[in-house]
Amino acid sequence: MRYVSTRGGVAPVSFRSAVMMGLAEDGGLLVPERVPSVGPARSGYAELALEVMRPFADDVPELDELIRAAYALETYLGPVAPLRPVGDRFVLELFHGPTLAFKDVALQLLGRLFESTLALQGGRLNILAATSGDTGSAAISGVRGRAGIQIFVMHPRGRVSRVQELQMTSVTDPNVHNLAIRGTFDDCQALLKRLSSDLEFKRRCSLGAVNSVNWARVLAQTVYYFAAFHQLGTERVSFCVPTGNFGDVLAGWYAARMGLPVARLAVATNTNDILSRFFATGEYSLGAVEPTLAPAMDIQVASNFERYLYYRMGEDPSRVAAAMREFAATGRLKVEGEDPLWAAGRATREDILRTIREVHDRHGTVLDPHTAVGWHVASQLELPPPVVCLATAHPAKFPEAIREATGRDDLARHPRVEALEGLPTRCTVLDASEQAVRDYLSSCCAPA
Ligand SMILES: *Cc1c(COP(=O)(O)O)cnc(C)c1O
Numbered sequence: 001m002r003y004v005s006t007r008g009g010v011a012p013v014s015f016r017s018a019v020m021m022g023l024a025e026d027g028g029l030l031v032p033e034r035v036p037s038v039g040p041a042r043s044g045y046a047e048l049a050l051e052v053m054r055p056f057a058d059d060v061p062e063l064d065e066l067i068r069a070a071y072a073l074e075t076y077l078g079p080v081a082p083l084r085p086v087g088d089r090f091v092l093e094l095f096h097g098p099t100l101a102f103k104d105v106a107l108q109l110l111g112r113l114f115e116s117t118l119a120l121q122g123g124r125l126n127i128l129a130a131t132s133g134d135t136g137s138a139a140i141s142g143v144r145g146r147a148g149i150q151i152f153v154m155h156p157r158g159r160v161s162r163v164q165e166l167q168m169t170s171v172t173d174p175n176v177h178n179l180a181i182r183g184t185f186d187d188c189q190a191l192l193k194r195l196s197s198d199l200e201f202k203r204r205c206s207l208g209a210v211n212s213v214n215w216a217r218v219l220a221q222t223v224y225y226f227a228a229f230h231q232l233g234t235e236r237v238s239f240c241v242p243t244g245n246f247g248d249v250l251a252g253w254y255a256a257r258m259g260l261p262v263a264r265l266a267v268a269t270n271t272n273d274i275l276s277r278f279f280a281t282g283e284y285s286l287g288a289v290e291p292t293l294a295p296a297m298d299i300q301v302a303s304n305f306e307r308y309l310y311y312r313m314g315e316d317p318s319r320v321a322a323a324m325r326e327f328a329a330t331g332r333l334k335v336e337g338e339d340p341l342w343a344a345g346r347a348t349r350e351d352i353l354r355t356i357r358e359v360h361d362r363h364g365t366v367l368d369p370h371t372a373v374g375w376h377v378a379s380q381l382e383l384p385p386p387v388v389c390l391a392t393a394h395p396a397k398f399p400e401a402i403r404e405a406t407g408r409d410d411l412a413r414h415p416r417v418e419a420l421e422g423l424p425t426r427c428t429v430l431d432a433s434e435q436a437v438r439d440y441l442s443s444c445c446a447p448a
Helices: 015-021 045-056 063-070 103-121 134-143 162-169 185-196 199-204 215-232 247-257 274-281 305-312 317-330 349-363 369-380 399-406 434-444
Strands: 002-005 030-032 083-086 089-093 125-130 149-156 176-182 237-242 262-269 283-285 332-334 342-346 387-391 428-431
Touching (some): 015 215, 030 215, 045 215, 103 125, 103 134, 103 149, 103 215, 134 162, 134 176, 149 185, 149 434, 237 247, 247 305, 274 342, 349 369, 349 399, 369 387, 428 434
Parallel strands (some): 089 387, 176 428, 262 342
Antiparallel strands (some): 002 030
C-alpha cells in the first residue's frame, strides 16, 4: 500500500515512510492510495488488529509481533476494548492502557513501529510534541526506553492537571525530555509548528511526529470499532465519539469505508464546537478556544479534518489545497452536499456535570468528562440502536470534575494514579521562545 498527500505535492510513499514522515512535506496529510475492504473474523484483539491493519502496512513483516507486544498483558492489564452495557447503550472502555486514556491504543503500537523501523533502516528519531495533557503522557509511555528514539514533550508550565503532570514528569528514562514551557498550550503548539515547518531543522534533527496527523495512529484506532461490532454481534451499530482533533472519529469513518456496517457516526464536541457546527451547517469556521472540563477536546482547528475533506472533495488534491488556502486566509470554508452517515452535537459545562451525576445515580457508572460529552450528545440525537459511546479516559484522570459533579472524592480512583505520588520527577523549565527550544533540542540531537 502506498500513501499520497491530500495536497498532491509528495510522490507516493510506503507505510513505513508515511509513519516516519508524520505530516506530509507539502503541508498536507498522508492518506492510503485506496481503502481496501476488510472482513475480519471474530477473534482476540491482537488477531483482529492484524487482520484490519495488514493490508495498510504490507511492508512491515514484523507487524504481528509489534501488535502482540503493544496489546499484551504487560501493557494492558485486561482486554484492550471491553464493551460494557450501561442503560440501553454500550460504553466502549478504551482507557485500560498505561496512561488511562484511549491514546495508549495507538501510541503503544506507534512507539514499537518507530523502533523496529529504525532498527531496519538505521538512523535516529527525535520526537517533538506539544501537549495540553493526555497526548504527552501516552506518547512518553509509548517510546520510553526505546532504542534510537528521544522524545521532547512541551507542556504549559503549571497549566496541566496534577495527574497529567505526574504521568509525564515521573518518567525519568534518559530518552524522555519533559519541557515545561513558561506560557500557554497555544504557545507550545506555536513552537511545535514553527520548529517542524523549518524543513532544514526538521531534517538535521530527524524530527518525527506523534500527534494524530500520523497515519499509524488513525489506522490503529480503526481496530476497536471492529472489536465493538464483534462483541455486539448485531447487524449494524451506531457510534458516538468525543472529538477534538478528529482523529478518533475519523478512524470510525475509515472503518465504515473498509466495510464495517456503521449505521450513524456521531461527532460530540464540547463548546469548542467547530466540528459539530460543520456537520450541522457545512461551514467550517474558526472560533476562539475556551477552556472546558474536557481539556483534551479544547481544540478549534482539527488537524485530521483535512483527511476527511479529501474524500468529500472527490480525492482531488487540487481542490483540497485550494480549500486549505482559503481557510488559512479567511478562517472559513464551505463544503457542498451532505453525508448522511454523520450526526453531531455539543455539550456545555452544565451538560457535562449533569451527565456525570445522572449516569452515576442511575447506572452506578462513573464517566470521565470527555466520555460524558459523548453520552450527552448521544442523548440529544436519535441514533439507530445499538449505540456505542466511546469512553476515552478513566475518570481517575479528572478527579476535580468528578468531585464537582457528584460531591464525592471516592469515585475517581485508580491504583495507577495513586502509584504516582512520591515518585521522583524530572523536568526542564524553558521560556516560550523558539530559540530556547531550538537550543535545547540541538544540544541533545547530535547528528548520528
Ligand atoms: C485526545 C482525546 C480526545 C479527542 O480525540 P481526537 O482524536 O483528538 O478527536 C477525547 N478524549 C480524550 C480523553 C482524549 O485524550
